[in-house]
Amino acid sequence: MRLRKKAWISDAIMELKDEYVILDNIEAHKGHWQEMFPGKPLALEIGCGKGAFVNGMAELNPDKAYIGVETQKDICYYPAKKAQEAGRNNVKIICGNAAYLEEWFEPGEIKELYLNFSDPWPKARHAARRLTHRDFLAIYKKLLGEGGHLRFKTDNRALFDFSLEEFKEFGLKIIAVSYDLHHSDYDNPVMTEYERKFSALGNPICFCEVVF
Numbered sequence: 533m534r535l536r537k538k539a540w541i542s543d544a545i546m547e548l549k550d551e552y553v554i555l556d557n558i559e560a561h562k563g564h565w566q567e568m569f570p571g572k573p574l575a576l577e578i579g580c581g582k583g584a585f586v587n588g589m590a591e592l593n594p595d596k597a598y599i600g601v602e603t604q605k606d607i608c609y610y611p612a613k614k615a616q617e618a619g620r621n622n623v624k625i626i627c628g629n630a631a632y633l634e635e636w637f638e639p640g641e642i643k644e645l646y647l648n649f650s651d652p653w654p655k656a657r658h659a660a661r662r663l664t665h666r667d668f669l670a671i672y673k674k675l676l677g678e679g680g681h682l683r684f685k686t687d688n689r690a691l692f693d694f695s696l697e698e699f700k701e702f703g704l705k706i707i708a709v710s711y712d713l714h715h716s717d718y719d720n721p722v723m724t725e726y727e728r729k730f731s732a733l734g735n736p737i738c739f740c741e742v743v744f
Contacts, residue, residue, distance in 0.1 A: 538606060545609045553612035553625040555605070563638040569597035572622055575644035576601065576637075576675075578630045578663060581725050583611020585648055588722035590615070590623045596644075597622045601630050630663070633671055640677035647684045649726040652691040664695035669702045673744050680744045685713065685737060687730040692738040699742050708741035 549555055565574055573596055580586045580600030590598045600623070602608045608627040615623035626636070650663040660667055664684060672682060682704075686692050692711075699706055710716040714737055723731070731737060 541606050541609045545605065545612070548609070548612040548616055552615050552623065553608050553627060555608075555627050558626055558628050558632070559635045562636055563641065565597075565599070565637065565641055568624065569622060572597040573643040574599060574641060575646065576642045577646040577648065579648065579650055580611050580625065581607060583614045583625070584728075585646070585722050585724045586611055586625075587614045587618065587620070587623060590620050591618065592721055594622060597624070599624050599626060599642075601626045601628065601633075603627070603629050633675060637675050639674045642675045643680060645672055645676060645680065645682045647682065648724045649686055649730075650684075650691070652686070652688040654690065659694070662691065662694065664691070664698050666698050666702050669698060669704070676744050678744060682742050682744070684740045684742075685724070685727065687726075687735040687737055689738065692740070696740060699740070704742040704744060706740065706742050708739065710739045712736040713739040 545553060545555070554561070575589070575596055575598050577586045577598065577600045580602050583600060586598045586600035600611050602611070602625060605627050608625050612625045615625070647663050651661070653659065653661045659665060676682070684695060696706070696709070708718055710718055713720055714731060716739070718739060720739070727737060
């Protein structure tokens with residue numbers, strides 16, 4: 533998701549810094565996330581966009597804490613602002629590249645992981661950049677630990693098929709698969725911005741849940 537840069541965001545996001553959005557020294561929180569959210573297991577969404585999903589899930593599940601990761605500072609402002617306006621104490625946004633997850637979290641610190649409408653990187657030579665590639669799965673396995681859940685949604689069938697094969701080859705237990713989530717019996721309590729857009733265009737939404 534690319535947005536035209538807005539000059540005012542640089543100042544506005546500073547009002548949300550630390551309480552709702554973490555802009556720097558992310559690694560300093562490694563092993564200490566639970567101190568921010570006492571008694572709340574941590575769920576992580578990589579690529580949270582404007583925050584419809586992470587904020588929606590936080591509202592439905594106040595007993596859990598939701599951390600959204602977004603690389604673009606101009607976008608990070610929006611999910612953080614939504615959390616502030618709702619007065620939520622179980623949302624935090626990280627402004628950073630998910631390639632550094634191991635520097636930010638201790639093994640087992642995250643209990644659930646969400647990958648929603650990730651960049652498909654369609655060219656074969658870019659396969660290792662896909663967030664469901666086995667190299668990333670190895671990182672997720674460390675962070676989630678045994679029994680951790682990963683939930684994946686996309687409208688890109690090629691990416692979905694690739695991901696299912698990666699999950700199988702990596703030895704993950706696949707407990708849910710749908711090639712048309714919105715016409716399935718699987719629970720889908722919160723839609724992302726992209727999900728609403730693509731679904732309105734008639735694109736079927738693919739869904740998969742796996743256990744490490």
